[in-house]
Amino acid sequence: MKSKVHVRRDDNVVVIAGEDRGKRGTVLSVDHEKGRAIVEGVNRHTRAVRRGPQNPRGGLEERECPIHVSNLMHAEKYDARYGTGTGAGEAQNEEKQNDVEENEGS
16 A cells, blocks of 8 residues: 655655664655655665676675655755754853853852
8 A cells, every 4th residue: 555655756855763863865766655765875785796797796785775754854844943053052051151150259
């Protein structure tokens, strides 16, 4: 059964969970049946490849493997939510530091 998937080919996404958390990439393909996507530069694994007409030397080859779409988020949405921030946390820390200094001074 096909499931609704929130990513499409050529979307820019960020990995939000797993070994490659925080990595960004472009969606190369989506498997709607399994709910997985292949993202460029993410979830790379080394595979042994036999010799053959397409690969005369054989050997080891790194490939992108599918990652579940629940571990992906659109890059624009990710930046809006977790972007560089407004510095609110830093401002609160400075206020606390100032309060501590004022209390120590008295």
